[in-house]
Structure formats: structure tokens, C-alpha cells
Amino acid sequence: MDFDFTDEQRLLRDSVAKLFANRYGDFEKRNGYAKQPDGFDRAIWTEYAEVGLLALPFDEKHGGFGGGPVETMIVMEEIGKNLALEPYLPSVVFAGAILRHGASDAVKDEIIPKIAAGEAIIAVAHTERQSRYDLNDVTTTARRDGDGYVIEGDKTVVIGGNSADYLIVSARMSGARRDRDGIALFLVDAKAEGVSRRGYAMQDGLHGAEVSLANVRVPASRRVGNLPVLERAADEAIAAVCAEAVGVMEALIAMTVDYMKTRKQFGVAISVFQALQHRAVDMYVAAEQARSMAIFAALSAASDDAKERGEAMAMAKSAIGKAARFVGQQAIQLHGGIGMTMEYKAGHLFKRLTMIDLQFGDADHHLRRLAA
Incomplete structure (x- = not known):
């Protein structure tokens, strides 16, 4: 199986990364967006529409671009890295999947173009x-x-x-x-x-x-x-939050390693201590295992076999929930007190990882789902 991105997917990844670097490169910008009445900046949502992100998963006949779970994975990973506040997951991914799989053509023709244009949030x-x-x-x-x-x-x-x-x-x-x-x-x-x-x-x-x-x-x-449509949409949303978690973990590990290179103890940077190096490596290994499971979830999300798809999502969500908890806890411990402050991004990354573990069922829930 070929896990390499196509040229179009690489172009999407690069353009989305550039968009978020411009809008979220400074963490203080995010704090400003969060204070707006909706909890995000409507101008950024309009920009999502202008570059085609809001039309990405929908069929071309309904004004979309015909993207699949892999394209969604690319976008969600960048959303995770930057802690983006816009309701992309609930509106475009989750609600969008329900409309794609369950709505009549008349409703799709009416609502999907509004979503793609940034005129409607669901x-x-x-x-x-x-x-x-x-x-x-x-x-x-x-x-x-x-x-x-x-x-x-x-x-x-x-x-x-x-x-x-x-x-x-x-x-x-x-x-x-x-x-x-x-x-x-x-x-x-x-x-x-x-x-x-x-x-x-x-x-x-x-x-x-x-x-x-x-x-x-x-x-x-x-x-x-009906319920099967809701379950299928939830499975697609689980694949998306798994990708988001990978992005969050990647950003958190990068912050932690940079901090270890500058934080000094006993006159030297704490990155020279072998025990802490091992903990950083363990974080990296956990994140890479999570990345593999996120890819597995994305490749399984389009399956028409509900049982096969559900088992894949349960495996991925359980594994990524455990990895997210481990990476988050290690990062906060290696940062020390600064990792818990509101002014520093690391604590916010850990909070998002914690919420992702709970969203659509935590690791224990999905282990029970597999056992059943």
C-alpha cells in the first residue's frame, strides 16, 4: 500500500500550513480570536471558504472538491498543530458527513453550497x-x-x-x-x-x-x-480528531524539546541529562505510533462495511487516546510550572489532547467497544 501523498495532497498540506502560519503563528493572536463573540474570527472562516477548505469533502455536483478522508486528515493535523478555533470539525466534517450520507439531493443542493461559501455553520x-x-x-x-x-x-x-x-x-x-x-x-x-x-x-x-x-x-x-448515518458520520469525525491529535502531539513535542535545550539546571541545559532524553524519545515514539493509527483510521473511514469501519475507529481512538495522555503528561512534567500557565501554549495543547480523548468516546470506552 502506498502511503505517500499525491502532488495535489502535498500542495494542500503546504497551502494549509501557510494559512495557519499566517493566522496562528503568534499564540497571542489565538487569544484574541477566542475573545470574539463566537469564540473564533469570522474573517478566518471566510478565508477557509476562499481557499476551498469548507468545500473539500463534498461532491463536485454539490459545489465541493470531492476530497476524501486523507485530505481531511491533512487539514485536521494542521488544525491540531495550531490549536485553530474555527468549527471545522463539527460543521464541515461531522455535519457534512451526515448531509453527504443521509440528506436528499434537494437539501444537499440547498445547504452544501452555503457551507462551502462560509455562509452557513452547522x-x-x-x-x-x-x-x-x-x-x-x-x-x-x-x-x-x-x-x-x-x-x-x-x-x-x-x-x-x-x-x-x-x-x-x-x-x-x-x-x-x-x-x-x-x-x-x-x-x-x-x-x-x-x-x-x-x-x-x-x-x-x-x-x-x-x-x-x-x-x-x-x-x-x-x-x-437515521442512526446508521449518524454512526458513519461519527466514525469519519473520529478519524478526523485522531489526525488532529497527531498535530497537537507534534507541536507539543517540538515545544518540549526546544524548552529542554534552553532550560538550565546545575549550570547546563536539561537536554543533556540522559533520563530526560529518554523521556523525550518515548514521547516521540508514542506520537509516531499515533500517527500510524491516524493514517489507518483515515484509510478505513471510507469503508462501507460498518462493522469493519467501527472496529478500525475503535482501535485508532483507543490507541491515540493513550498516546495523547502520555505525551501530554510527559510534556507538562518536563516543562515544570510554566507548562500550566495560561500565557504559554503547551498547557493549551495538553488541554486539547485531553478533550480529544473524551470526544466521541475515551480510550476505555473504545476498548470496551472492541471487546464487545
Whole structure:
């Protein structure tokens, strides 16, 4: 199997790296973006659209560029290196996958060009307070009413939900709370009557929202999928966050090694101490193993075999969660107190690694998923 990038993929990697170097090269810029009302800079989101990043995974017939999981991996790794704040993962990767696999052509023709142009942000509202990592644990209800549906319920930790123009909501049409059958996905206007949101900043600097839906009416044409569609989109999102984690680890290791070369103890740089050299090497090995698993996840994400794809994502997410925890903890210990300060990027990288481990299921969850 050929693991080399094509010329087009290398060009994408170089252009994305240049974009983020310009926008995030100075960590203070990120702090400024985070203070904006949406938690990110809308001008950068527009720039994403101008260079084609928002159209990347969509079919050309819907205004996209026809990119696949490998192209998404390239973008997400750069997002991880720079701790980018824009809602690329929830809107383009996760919600985008639901639309690609579950929406009607009419909805795709209407919504995807808006995403590609930077005119619409979409968030996926699927997590509930009791559901933890189980996508089929749904108490939000959708009942038929005339030519549409009425949705009622509450969603929590909706990443990107504070700034979203549309929400993709999972709701139960029939069955008990944890039944796999009877779940549908609906595209809801975030400003529709009955929708209320409370946005907040999360530990890693990204933004989420608590969403309540009270008698929200949705046309039948806005039904965009079911549980298998949600699971497939979540698998693609897992592959994306695995790539992001690799980018975060790469940046954190580079910072740690540079710090070891300048931090002095007993009159010499701490990088000369063999025990610390070994710890740095262990971090590098863990990150390279994680990179291999991220590539494996990206190559498996397009599989139509749900069981095979799910097992691949569980293996990758479990391994990368363990590697992320190890690299993050070692980096903070080697930095000492400065690694925990708000002014220094290393602590923020560690926070993002911690959140990635929890997103879409932590390492232990995916080990149990494999065992089952």
C-alpha cells in the first residue's frame, strides 16, 4: 500500500500550513480570536471558504472538491498543530458527513453550497445528559404532525452550537430510550421558534452550547438520516480528531524539546541529562505510533462495511487516546510550572489532547467497544 501523498495532497498540506502560519503563528493572536463573540474570527472562516477548505469533502455536483478522508486528515493535523478555533470539525466534517450520507439531493443542493461559501455553520446536537458516548441513547422525541414533525427535548455539549446557523438533531420517533431502531436526524434552523441555546467556552478554548427544543416544527423534507448515518458520520469525525491529535502531539513535542535545550539546571541545559532524553524519545515514539493509527483510521473511514469501519475507529481512538495522555503528561512534567500557565501554549495543547480523548468516546470506552 502506498502511503505517500499525491502532488495535489502535498500542495494542500503546504497551502494549509501557510494559512495557519499566517493566522496562528503568534499564540497571542489565538487569544484574541477566542475573545470574539463566537469564540473564533469570522474573517478566518471566510478565508477557509476562499481557499476551498469548507468545500473539500463534498461532491463536485454539490459545489465541493470531492476530497476524501486523507485530505481531511491533512487539514485536521494542521488544525491540531495550531490549536485553530474555527468549527471545522463539527460543521464541515461531522455535519457534512451526515448531509453527504443521509440528506436528499434537494437539501444537499440547498445547504452544501452555503457551507462551502462560509455562509452557513452547522452543529450536530446528539449528546444528552444521560447518553455519555452512546449515540443510540436518545430521549428527545419527534412526533409526526401533518406534513412535518414536532421535536421536543434537550441536547448538551453541542460543539459549535453557539455559532451555528443550523442544527442536526437526533430524535426518537419510536421505541425505548436505548433502542437502536426509531431514531431519525433532522436539520433544524437554529433560529426557529422553540429553539433556545446557551453558549459557553470549554476547557480547550472551543465553544459549545446547551440546546433546548420546545415544540419545534420541522418539515418532513428536513429529515436527513437515521442512526446508521449518524454512526458513519461519527466514525469519519473520529478519524478526523485522531489526525488532529497527531498535530497537537507534534507541536507539543517540538515545544518540549526546544524548552529542554534552553532550560538550565546545575549550570547546563536539561537536554543533556540522559533520563530526560529518554523521556523525550518515548514521547516521540508514542506520537509516531499515533500517527500510524491516524493514517489507518483515515484509510478505513471510507469503508462501507460498518462493522469493519467501527472496529478500525475503535482501535485508532483507543490507541491515540493513550498516546495523547502520555505525551501530554510527559510534556507538562518536563516543562515544570510554566507548562500550566495560561500565557504559554503547551498547557493549551495538553488541554486539547485531553478533550480529544473524551470526544466521541475515551480510550476505555473504545476498548470496551472492541471487546464487545
